[in-house]
Amino acid sequence: MYQQIMEQIKQRIAVGDWPPKTPLPSVRELATETKVSIITVKRAYLELGREGVIVTQQGKGSWVNDTLDLTILQKEELIQHLEQAGKLAKSLAIPENKILQMIKQFME
Structure with missing residues (x-):
């Protein structure tokens, strides 16, 4: 399930819906919106961070990486x-x- 969330986020970035520096919904918001567990969304955000697609800072949230190709x-x-x-x-x-x-x- 986390891979589906990752793909949807990547798609929104690729088509320009979420340009660089766009804040992403909080883990809790996205979990509620997609009706999945918070752990699943956290995993997707963690993997996207590892891939360099998003940047996450504790207490500040996550956003689209502005150095992303x-x-x-x-x-x-x-x-x-x-x-x-x-x-x-x-x-x-x-x-x-x-x-x-x-x-x-x-x-x-």
Whole structure:
């Protein structure tokens, strides 16, 4: 569950919802909001801190790291979307060349 919280936070950062220096909800607030235990949220914040995605200071809270390289998170986000699109295209029996054509169209 903590990994899902981590992915959701990374996604919000990658798409620009939470730019650098944005304060994150407190552990208690996020636990209440997501209906998970405080321990689960603490673990997610700890792991995000280890990865350098967020900064946490005792008594001051957590916020998006302002030295974070957003391109890494954005590439991870893109890969996840492409993976989902690929699986969906396969289930719909859409040929590879058609998918590539669609991607090219969206890049123009």
